Amino acid sequence: MMEEKKDSAAINSRRNFIKTAGLAAAGFMIVPRHVLGGRGFLAPSDRLMVAGIGVGGKGESNLAKIYNGGKSEIAFLCDVDDRRAANSVKAFPKAKYYRDYREMLDKEQKSIDAVVVSTPDHNHAMIAMAAMQLGKHVYVEKPLTHDIYEARKLREAAERYKVVTQMGNQGSSGEGVRQLQEWLDDGQIGKVHTVYCWTNRPTWPQGLLWPSTPGVVPAELDWDLWLGSAPYKPYIEKLVPFNWRGWWDYGTGAIGDMGAHLVEPSVKVLGLDTPLDVQCSVGTLYLDEFKRGYFPDSCPPSSHVIMTFEKTKKTKGNLKMHWMDGGIKPERPEELLPNESFGDNGVLFEGTKGKMMCGVYGANPKLLPLTRNNEVRTKKKLPRVPGDVDGHYTQWAEAAIAGYGKIQLSSPFDVAGPLTETLLIANLAIRGTDVPRTKADGKVIYPGRDIKLLWDKQNMRVTNFDEVNQYVKREYRKDWSLGI
Known part of the structure; x- marks a missing residue:
């Protein structure tokens, strides 16, 4: 090296x-x-x-x-x-x-x-x-x-x-995000107060303990180079090429994988900065009927994160954004008929005058109820990227x-930096649910499961639960560096 x-x-x-x-x-x-x-x-x-x-x-x-x-x-x-x-x-x-x-x-x-x-x-x-x-x-x-x-x-x-x-x-770079912004700028749904983002990911294993039995490194794989900045661990079967996403040393979970495609439309359309605070609940696995599984190395099987964003010109006060993964979805909007698709992945904007939704990448934007899409004619004012999504x-x-x-x-x-920070701030709350704290009497508690984390953007730290700040900046393995 x-x-x-x-x-x-x-x-x-x-x-x-x-x-x-x-x-x-x-x-x-x-x-x-x-x-x-x-x-x-x-x-x-x-x-x-x-x-x-x-x-x-x-x-x-x-x-x-x-x-x-x-x-x-x-x-x-x-x-x-x-x-x-x-x-x-x-x-x-x-x-x-x-x-x-x-x-x-x-x-x-x-x-x-x-x-x-x-x-x-x-x-x-x-x-x-x-x-x-x-x-x-x-x-x-x-x-x-x-x-x-x-x-x-x-x-x-x-x-x-x-x-x-x-x-x-x-x-x-897609048409969908621009259409959503034009509807919002045209006043079609008023000021937005709540956004829901949901996904059926993860489609890889999560909520796991690191296997105790190492695997055999394939001859074609340089395991040390693959690990790179991450701590050294023996190779395990099926980690490569995709299941690494569920392990915190390498991946960033469902929101890291899909948040850039689902959180991004609302951040761009509403002009949001990074969150002021974040809280969450996570799906649990049980070791037995009395004890919750503790899996600090692996992302949970599902999560529901709520982030608060500071008011912008397009929101009604501070905005609440709900992130849901593992197949969890928000309640179907009442404007959507019983047999009209809500989608396995999507975004729902709730405003003072109406609602709109889209899928992954901001694709297939729709006003609700769906009949409005045949009635509303909003002029295209924003420049398009030639080639749409592939034009990126x-x-x-x-x-x-x-x-x-x-x-x-x-x-x-x-633009991508603050968006990524937002996704990773959500992960602080998710990871915080598995951070133990030992009390004076020796009892182990998990305070991160019950609190709202307050984010200090300038100093890049949570101000009221210091244990999660270890995940803001990790230590690289010896001989690997960010170079600054």
Whole structure:
């Protein structure tokens, strides 16, 4: 593994290179890619040279859509699991393949313009930060980060290094969110006071104890590199490629997976900041009829989180947002007829004059009752992203080619960062339900199950239950660093 000193040396070397190359370029009309690429500029005729990190599953589809947009060349691939990478390697046979992203960035930095990060949640931030410090544009799969601290630091870094950023919540580029905003701006449902977001996720195991029997690491998987920033644990069966989502060391649970697609429409439409406070209840599993299961390593099987947001021009006072997962749903709105679908995943806005709802990505927006959709005609006032949801990828590539600040994006880090913080603040309440406290008489209690957590945004901490602040910023494993 590279030491942090070596990472710092690479960054300084890159900065010195850019400074020298920039001075040399002053006398030339045509400037090579490797001179300008690291500073966020490309020759106008160039295609974006992209490196994918985590190229199986969602990474595979991300790269395919970025490539199919016609603006990008997939030049480098990196994955710790050769099995997962196989389809991307076949799709892009000219791309050079690496297992360790640090080696790739160190050796190929002059040839890379942008990086797509599609790894498990726990490694998003340090990879994205390393790329940005080299002046690379970054596209990071949702959720942006695993921790609140990381989200704040990535947002600051995007501005500091002047790179083009986008989080992979493609619904933010969709028609649906814009339609919802136009209805709201047109006064169709009045001022919003309550929002419900619900999902049938998780579709992976949660509410578990870490297995005591280790598995056999597949020959194609580098388990140490997969762990990355997370604490070392022996490999277990079926964790890879998807079930990691249910373990706190790696994933962020159902709201981390789906919140960027379901919470995002209301945050954008209503102009919400991060929550003022959060409370929750969680589904329980029982070890026996008297004792509740205690599973601090794993997300609960279901949860209901209530967040309070400060009043905006589009809300009636402070707004209450309900997040429900594990198949829990709010009461069907009375305007919805008995056989009209409510959906396994959705968002419901309740206003002073009416209601509206949508599905994942803000798709299929509807006014309630549904008959109103045949009657209401609201003018389109907001610009659309060409290609709708799939245009999210092309938008980022075109913005990277144009250079920092030239093209408006749907989910740059100054937008995605606070949204991610919101999702992870909800997770503080969820995780807090399994934080024990021992009283003077030796009795163990769980105070986080019965209180409302008060959030101090400026200082990134809960002010009335200090035990959960350990999850705001986790400790990375030795030899791994956020690089700041």
